[in-house]
Amino acid sequence: MDFDLSPAHELTRRTVREFAEGEVAPVAEELDRNKAFPYEIVAKLGQLNLMGIPFPEEYGGGGGDTLAYALAVEELTRVDSSVAITLCAHTSLGTQPIYLFGSEQQKREWLPRLCSGERLGAFGLTEPEAGSDAGNTRTRARLEHGEWVIDGAKQFITNAGTEISGIVCITAVTGPRDHAGATERTATARPDLKEISNLIVPNGTPGYEPGEPYRKMGWNASDTRPLSFSECRVPEANLLGPRGAGFRQFLHILDIGRIGVAAMGVGLAQGALDQALAYAKQRVAFGKPISKFQAIQGKLADMATEIEAARLLVYKAAREKDAGRNFTLTAAQAKLKTGRLAVRCAEEAVQIHGGYGFIEEYPVCRFYRDAKILTIGEGTDEVQQMVIARALGA
Numbered sequence: 001m002d003f004d005l006s007p008a009h010e011l012t013r014r015t016v017r018e019f020a021e022g023e024v025a026p027v028a029e030e031l032d033r034n035k036a037f038p039y040e041i042v043a044k045l046g047q048l049n050l051m052g053i054p055f056p057e058e059y060g061g062g063g064g065d066t067l068a069y070a071l072a073v074e075e076l077t078r079v080d081s082s083v084a085i086t087l088c089a090h091t092s093l094g095t096q097p098i099y100l101f102g103s104e105q106q107k108r109e110w111l112p113r114l115c116s117g118e119r120l121g122a123f124g125l126t127e128p129e130a131g132s133d134a135g136n137t138r139t140r141a142r143l144e145h146g147e148w149v150i151d152g153a154k155q156f157i158t159n160a161g162t163e164i165s166g167i168v169c170i171t172a173v174t175g176p177r178d179h180a181g182a183t184e185r186t187a188t189a190r191p192d193l194k195e196i197s198n199l200i201v202p203n204g205t206p207g208y209e210p211g212e213p214y215r216k217m218g219w220n221a222s223d224t225r226p227l228s229f230s231e232c233r234v235p236e237a238n239l240l241g242p243r244g245a246g247f248r249q250f251l252h253i254l255d256i257g258r259i260g261v262a263a264m265g266v267g268l269a270q271g272a273l274d275q276a277l278a279y280a281k282q283r284v285a286f287g288k289p290i291s292k293f294q295a296i297q298g299k300l301a302d303m304a305t306e307i308e309a310a311r312l313l314v315y316k317a318a319r320e321k322d323a324g325r326n327f328t329l330t331a332a333q334a335k336l337k338t339g340r341l342a343v344r345c346a347e348e349a350v351q352i353h354g355g356y357g358f359i360e361e362y363p364v365c366r367f368y369r370d371a372k373i374l375t376i377g378e379g380t381d382e383v384q385q386m387v388i389a390r391a392l393g394a
């Protein structure tokens with residue numbers, strides 16, 4: 001077993017770290033304070049070929065693998081979570097469904113614009129009555145004269161309401177029964193499941209309206225909104241993959257997305273540790289740097305150890321996916337482990353900063369607010385436990 005990154009992966013890490021420290025760190029606090037979407041940074045990420053890392057070059061992607069993608073997400077989150085989730089939701093959730101399930105024509109139409117960062121992709125799964133219970137979709141789409149007519153609402157959707165948002169892939173009920181999507185287990189457990197399909201809805205389509213942005217605890221510079229669909233018509237050809245495959249498709253998308261969000265957890269935890277260590281070395285109390293006190297050293301040592309263990313879990317999930325193996329279990333374990341770790345490390349980092357940890361000009365204050373969503377988004381901790389227990393055969 002080789003724990004070293006390849007030279008290509010090291011280069012990805014170095015490139016993104018330099019970019020994050022040079023271009024993101026100086027503006028992160030201001031963007032967060034003003035709740036301003038990072039348009040310039042997204043444009044630069046596009047120029048660096050980072051807005052479509054795991055997609056083939058023939059579609060304008062970076063031609064990288066999942067590990068390269070995880071490294072990039074980790075390095076961005078080490079500095080700022082809003083920028084990281086923008087890239088992460090765009091890649092894993094917005095662009096991925098088109099790459100995995102789209103027709104050749106859909107790929108040619110959308111992937112180059114998404115991978116260049118010219119347009120952002122979003123994924124609309126969550127609804128007022130369908131969060132953890134994502135199959136409980138109420139949004140409906142009926143086929144009428146060669147068009148899907150969509151009615152319904154989504155909530156908490158990332159990247160759908162910016163000036164450069166291009167598409168949202170949504171789940172909708174397209175029929176009375178789930179034919180292709182349900183596994184034997186879900187079909188038995190959930191006889192109420194309807195036929196769910198995925199549809200591409202371009203921004204600007206009449207009847208599709210992103211709502212006002214939410215006022216959030218964190219991720220302030222990222223875009224999160226409710227979406228409404230009222231007699232919204234898209235061509236029949238905007239169906240993603242076979243009709244009724246939407247349930248299976250979104251489960252797979254969520255598995256992949258968990259690797260990205262788990263990489264965010266490691267990155268945030270590492271950023272918190274880096275900030276805490278630097279502060280502890282220069283803050284003097286009782287005549288010496290607080291880093292010399294055993295109580296502080298214990299916190300730093302525990303953080304570093306847990307982060308390294310969690311990082312290996314994330315890289316293992318990425319490796320399994322890249323090897324074409326089943327990665328559902330490892331991705332859920334990585335997501336569960338890293339979300340909790342990010343929350344704990346952010347809290348310890350604030351503690352090590354003392355009163356300054358509560359003051360916004362210190363990054364750990366923002367990290368603390370940004371960490372909590374990592375135990376909720378992309379499947380809550382309780383949902384990860386369900387996925388893990390199921391994989392164990394419990």
Ligand SMILES: Cc1cc2nc3c(=O)[nH]c(=O)nc-3n(C[C@H](O)[C@H](O)[C@H](O)COP(=O)(O)OP(=O)(O)OC[C@H]3O[C@@H](n4cnc5c(N)ncnc54)[C@H](O)[C@@H]3O)c2cc1C
Pocket residue numbers: 089093122123124125126130131132133155156157158159216219224373376377378379380381382383
């Ligand atoms: C900032 C932000 C960005 C987001 N971006 C997106 C996005 O881009 N696209 C998208 O589709 N969604 C997005 N989401 C939605 C997110 O994925 C959901 O909030 C999350 O999956 C939880 O769903 P819920 O909020 O409906 O909570 P609920 O499902 O109502 O859960 C409430 C509580 O009940 C628990 N619970 C539920 N069912 C069970 C059970 N069977 N056993 C034990 N406990 C259970 C949960 O774990 C949780 O603690 C985003 C959310 C936020 C806040």
